[in-house]
Amino acid sequence: MIKEPVKNIETxxxxxxxxxxxxxxxxxxxxxLRPRQTPxxxxxxxxxxxxxxxxxxxxxDELAKELGIKNQTEKMDVDILGGNLITPSMYPYAAxxxxxxxxxxxGQLGDGRAITLGxxxxxxxxxxxxxxxxxxxxxxxxxxxxRAVLRSSLREYLMSExxxxxxxxxxxxxxxxxxxxxxxxxxFYDGHPEYEPGAIVMRVSPSFLRFGNFEVLxxxxxxxxxxxxxxxxxxxxxxxxxxxDKIIAWFKEVVEKTAGLMVEWLRVGFVHGVMNTDxxxxxxxxxxxxxxxxxxxxxxxxxxxxxxxxxxRYAFGRQPSIAHWNLGCFAGAIAPLLDDTERLxxxxxxxxxxxxxxxxxxxxxxxxxxxxxxxxxxxxxEFEKTLATIKPDMTIFYQSLTxxxxxxxDTKDRIASHFNHSFYKELQPGHVEALFSxxxxxxxxxxxNTCNREESLNRMQQxxxxxxxxxxLLHQASEDLEKGDDTLLTKLxxxxxxxxxxxxxxxxxxxxxxxxxKAGCSMLSCSS
Numbered sequence: 001m002i003k004e005p006v007k008n009i010e011t012x013x014x015x016x017x018x019x020x021x022x023x024x025x026x027x028x029x030x031x032x033l034r035p036r037q038t039p040x041x042x043x044x045x046x047x048x049x050x051x052x053x054x055x056x057x058x059x060x061d062e063l064a065k066e067l068g069i070k071n072q073t074e075k076m077d078v079d080i081l082g083g084n085l086i087t088p089s090m091y092p093y094a095a096x097x098x099x100x101x102x103x104x105x106x107g108q109l110g111d112g113r114a115i116t117l118g119x120x121x122x123x124x125x126x127x128x129x130x131x132x133x134x135x136x137x138x139x140x141x142x143x144x145x146x147r148a149v150l151r152s153s154l155r156e157y158l159m160s161e162x163x164x165x166x167x168x169x170x171x172x173x174x175x176x177x178x179x180x181x182x183x184x185x186x187x188f189y190d191g192h193p194e195y196e197p198g199a200i201v202m203r204v205s206p207s208f209l210r211f212g213n214f215e216v217l218x219x220x221x222x223x224x225x226x227x228x229x230x231x232x233x234x235x236x237x238x239x240x241x242x243x244x245d246k247i248i249a250w251f252k253e254v255v256e257k258t259a260g261l262m263v264e265w266l267r268v269g270f271v272h273g274v275m276n277t278d279x280x281x282x283x284x285x286x287x288x289x290x291x292x293x294x295x296x297x298x299x300x301x302x303x304x305x306x307x308x309x310x311x312x313r314y315a316f317g318r319q320p321s322i323a324h325w326n327l328g329c330f331a332g333a334i335a336p337l338l339d340d341t342e343r344l345x346x347x348x349x350x351x352x353x354x355x356x357x358x359x360x361x362x363x364x365x366x367x368x369x370x371x372x373x374x375x376x377x378x379x380x381x382e383f384e385k386t387l388a389t390i391k392p393d394m395t396i397f398y399q400s401l402t403x404x405x406x407x408x409x410d411t412k413d414r415i416a417s418h419f420n421h422s423f424y425k426e427l428q429p430g431h432v433e434a435l436f437s438x439x440x441x442x443x444x445x446x447x448x449n450t451c452n453r454e455e456s457l458n459r460m461q462q463x464x465x466x467x468x469x470x471x472x473l474l475h476q477a478s479e480d481l482e483k484g485d486d487t488l489l490t491k492l493x494x495x496x497x498x499x500x501x502x503x504x505x506x507x508x509x510x511x512x513x514x515x516x517x518k519a520g521c522s523m524l525s526c527s528s
Contacts (some may be wrong), residue, residue, distance in 0.1 A: 017118030049136025053180030054082025094138035110140025212278035254256030257284025
């Protein structure tokens with residue numbers, strides 16, 4: 001049997017890259033990497049700084065196939081992934097943007113350790129920005145070195161792809177490369193810096209545009225550049241929008257996408273950790289994986305970011321309201337382009353209704369309800385209240401819920417025993433009572449479903465992950481890699497591709513006690 005040749009498969013080094021963004025907008029083309037303000041431009045040229053010995057550590061076969069990239073990377077390709085080779089069609093640059101950080105205006109920020117190499121056109125015609133994170137300083141690095149370490153790069157690579165397989169909108173990651181260089185980092189900003197192995201991630205997205213790209217232009221009163229960027233963004237990423245009211249229609253879609261993203265984060269228990277406006281995607285994607293975490297014990301006030309203490313602005317349960325606040329900042333940035341901002345304000349205020357509609361529909365799926373009616377809202381709210389009180393492991397609790405026998409005679413002891421392996425602490429009598437009461441309400445409601453039990457369970461199994469990338473697993477994988485052992489990394493790469501199956505139940509367990517206090521296993525900082 002003669003095999004058909006694979007079509008439209010190219011190597012990273014042979015590809016002719018597009019550079020639509022830099023061809024459309026003004027930029028600083030000097031290549032000067034010294035930190036500085038760059039008024040009047042949307043980017044600055046930034047050549048990656050070569051590293052000692054780039055070595056491919058991880059590679060996303062699924063993403064490579066989607067993009068039409070040859071899997072068997074040659075030395076030239078690894079050199080590109082490590083920032084040691086720039087091909088003639090590439091134009092490496094760092095984008096200029098601003099943002100509100102922890103609720104305060106921070107002024108110009110920009111890509112301080114991310115360098116976009118160019119735009120890759122996939123076989124299906126879609127264009128993807130190819131970006132190296134950790135490839136050296138740019139004009140926006142401020143006092144930093146533009147580098148990244150293995151532990152943070154491993155986290156970004158794995159979580160980008162894990163979120164994709166969880167069906168959460170996200171940027172992607174093609175590769176993880178070790179550099180052979182050491183990077184000095186003070187992990188917790190406590191005056192104890194240490195050298196760590198350096199690494200670089202190749203990040204991929206249709207666009208890395210953020211709210212902050214628009215904020216910086218509005219703040220500088222560069223309205224011509226602002227209008228040009230808005231028009232280009234709508235034409236390229238929202239081509240179905242046209243007419244005199246296109247800015248309003250576009251903002252409405254950004255609101256809807258952002259609300260939908262928050263619902264997906266809540267569905268899987270994801271906490272971003274740094275929801276600054278410069279980390280909010282214009283396409284409603286999860287972007288910039290720093291001190292993120294999945295929640296273990298259900299706590300709406302949990303934040304994985306030490307920098308976010310004690311205010312917990314970006315805690316798990318506050319993410320939807322912070323997204324609303326960030327959308328307000330974005331609305332303020334594009335408002336100068338409108339004669340009348342009343343409709344803009346109306347669309348912004350519509351966020352809450354959009355979010356709640358999506359949220360209750362999502363929760364209905366997690367609970368296996370045939371449809372969500374007004375009476376079900378009180379049940380869903382009771383789930384939130386009870387889980388926040390008893391604090392079970394969120395992932396394990398919802399998996400146990402799918403296995404609850406609806407036909408057995410219910411007792412408090414049976415219910416408590418059924419969910420026992422999801423608890424981090426022994427339940428107090430009042431908590432047992434609350435859980436039993438909740439399950440009575442839930443079983444009564446499930447029995448009113450118009451769909452059969454099989455359909456209900458299928459809905460639950462499709463919306464409640466069984467495997468999540470817990471922080472302690474990521475930390476263990478990083479420690480093992482530094483010792484030359486990639487066994488856990490390989491296992492996690494396989495498990496994250498099937499998060500709704502029981503195939504990798506060796507990881508279906510609560511966070512161990514030792515991980516609660518160990519640095520990097522629960523709380524992290526913004527440092528990489």
